[in-house]
Structures are given as structure tokens and as C-alpha cells.
Amino acid sequence: MTATPILRLRGIDKSFGPVQVLHDVSFDVHPGEVTALVGDNGAGKSTLVKCIGGIHPIDGGEYWFEDEEVQVHSPRDAAALGVEIVYQDLALCDNLDIVQNMFLGREKRRGLVLDDATMEEMAAKTLEGLSVRTVKSIRQQVSSLSGGQRQTVAIAKAVLWNSKVVILDEPTAALGVAQTAQVLELVRRLADNGLAVVLISHNMNDVFAVSDRIAALYLGRMAAQIRTSDVTHAQVVELITSGRSGDLGLATTNGATA
Ligand SMILES: Nc1ncnc2c1ncn2[C@@H]1O[C@H](COP(=O)(O)OP(=O)(O)OP(=O)(O)O)[C@@H](O)[C@H]1O
Numbered sequence: 001m002t003a004t005p006i007l008r009l010r011g012i013d014k015s016f017g018p019v020q021v022l023h024d025v026s027f028d029v030h031p032g033e034v035t036a037l038v039g040d041n042g043a044g045k046s047t048l049v050k051c052i053g054g055i056h057p058i059d060g061g062e063y064w065f066e067d068e069e070v071q072v073h074s075p076r077d078a079a080a081l082g083v084e085i086v087y088q089d090l091a092l093c094d095n096l097d098i099v100q101n102m103f104l105g106r107e108k109r110r111g112l113v114l115d116d117a118t119m120e121e122m123a124a125k126t127l128e129g130l131s132v133r134t135v136k137s138i139r140q141q142v143s144s145l146s147g148g149q150r151q152t153v154a155i156a157k158a159v160l161w162n163s164k165v166v167i168l169d170e171p172t173a174a175l176g177v178a179q180t181a182q183v184l185e186l187v188r189r190l191a192d193n194g195l196a197v198v199l200i201s202h203n204m205n206d207v208f209a210v211s212d213r214i215a216a217l218y219l220g221r222m223a224a225q226i227r228t229s230d231v232t233h234a235q236v237v238e239l240i241t242s243g244r245s246g247d248l249g250l251a252t253t254n255g256a257t258a
Pocket residue numbers: 016019021039040041042043044045046047048
């Protein structure tokens with residue numbers, strides 16, 4: 001486990017009109033680790049992630065990446081840093097195959113023509129690198145894939161672009177038991193390959209199965225950021241539902257600790 005965070009947010013505020021959704025949020029993300037971002041519905045998880053991804057501009061606070069303070073104004077800025085978000089709805093095109101989906105909008109060309117051979121090779125290499133063996137052919141249409149396989153393709157697509165931080169929004173929400181296990185294994189492998197992984201999840205079993213750290217948001221404030229090995233399910237549930245966990249002795253704000 002590494003000590004230095006690759007991504008550090010400090011004092012992030014975000015409002016939509018008169019409604020302040022994020023209050024003075026600090027958040028650390030470490031390479032080689034899975035950080036679970038938890039919180040009740042409406043706690044601000046998606047908003048925080050969209051700020052990280054450059055979809056929502058932050059109103060105040062600092063965004064540090066690899067020890068430099070950066071300005072992230074658009075998804076392009078975030079992608080340039082190596083930050084990729086895999087959304088719950090996956091945004092894959094059913095009528096395209098796996099390779100086409102992985103390169104959608106960033107196709108490789110040789111002159112004016114699509115460079116299919118290179119894209120195929122890169123897609124195959126990426127899937128291999130993640131030890132993904134569940135898809136039969138990378139030329140398979142995405143419409144024929146299972147939920148777990150689709151999730152895998154979406155994750156591989158994020159990893160293809162030399163990403164350093166991959167944020168996964170509820171990747172197992174729609175999956176059965178076996179597929180959940182496969183996706184969680186993949187999530188773990190991403191971190192073991194050195195990536196910094198942020199996993200948004202409501203599922204405590206998933207959180208405890210793969211995460212190294214847990215960041216708990218409560219009503220738009222970071223209630224605590226702790227090592228998974230230092231807490232119990234019950235303590236995390238308490239953090240999510242009340243923003244406190246008495247027996248942890250944590251502050252209720254800015255808990256970017258551990
Ligand atoms: N574009 C927006 N305009 C106004 N309010 C918003 C906007 N996006 C989010 N909010 C509000 O911000 C709060 C946090 O929402 P957010 O989606 O970030 O929570 P969440 O923790 O991701 O919830 P869930 O687990 O339900 O997805 C909510 O009260 C929501 O209504």
C-alpha cells in the first residue's frame with residue numbers, strides 16, 4: 001500500500017443554485033488501492049465524482065493531482081490527467097461491437113481510414129491485461145453481452161486510455177451473484193495493477209470484499225475516510241446513516257484521515 005495519494009481534494013464546495021450539495025469536502029485517492037465512496041441516496045457521491053470528472057465545475061476548494069494543484073474544467077481536462085469515470089448506465093452502443101465501443105469517439109485512423117487492426121490489437125491487449133476471458137470475441141456486438149460482460153467492456157474502455165484513476169459508479173448494481181464476483185475480481189485487479197480505483201457502492205458486502213479504504217459522505221460532508229480493515233459493517237452503516245460512528249471517535253467533517 002502506498003502512502004501518497006494520487007488525487008487529493010481539499011475543501012470542495014459545490015452548489016446548484018441556492019442548494020449547497022458539497023460542503024468543504026476532502027477526499028484522498030491512492031494508487032494501487034480501491035477506495036469505496038459510500039453514502040445514502042442524495043449524500044453527494046455522484047456530484048463529488050462529477051466534480052472530479054470535470055462535468056461539474058467546483059465552486060471552491062483545491063484539486064491536487066500527483067502533487068500539483070490543477071484546474072479541471074471539463075471531462076477533457078480530467079481525461080488528460082488520466083481520470084476516467086465508468087457510469088452506471090455504461091453508455092455503450094448496442095449496435096456496435098466491443099472494439100468499436102472501446103474506441104468510440106477516439107477511433108484510431110490511418111490517414112482517413114479507420115485503423116481496425118491497431119484498435120483490435122489494443123482492445124485485445126487491454127482485455128488480456130485485465131485477465132478478462134469471459135468474452136468470446138472482441139468483434140461480438142455489445143447487444144449480445146451479459147450485464148457482467150458489458151460492465152467488463154466499460155471498465156476495459158476506461159483503462160485503455162492510460163488512465164491512472166478509474167471511478168466506477170455502482171458497477172454491480174444490476175448484476176447477479178456470479179457476475180458480481182467477476183466484476184469485483186476485476187475491480188481488485190485494476191488496483192493490483194497500480195491504478196487508483198474509486199468504487200461508488202451501496203452494497204456493504206462489495207465494499208468490504210474489495211476496498212482498502214472507505215470514504216463516507218453524509219449530507220454532502222465527508223464524515224470519515226478510514227481504512228476498511230479498521231471498521232466493521234455496523235460502523236460504516238452508522239457513518240452512512242448518521243454521519244458519526246461514536247466508537248470510531250472520528251470527526252464528522254473532513255475526515256480525510258487514515
Ligand atoms: N444538477 C443538479 N441540480 C440541482 N440539484 C442537484 C443536481 N444534481 C444533484 N443535485 C442534488 O444534490 C444532492 C446530491 O445528489 P447526488 O446525486 O450527488 O447524490 P448521491 O449520493 O449520488 O445519491 P444516489 O446514491 O441516490 O445516487 C441531491 O439532493 C440532489 O437532488
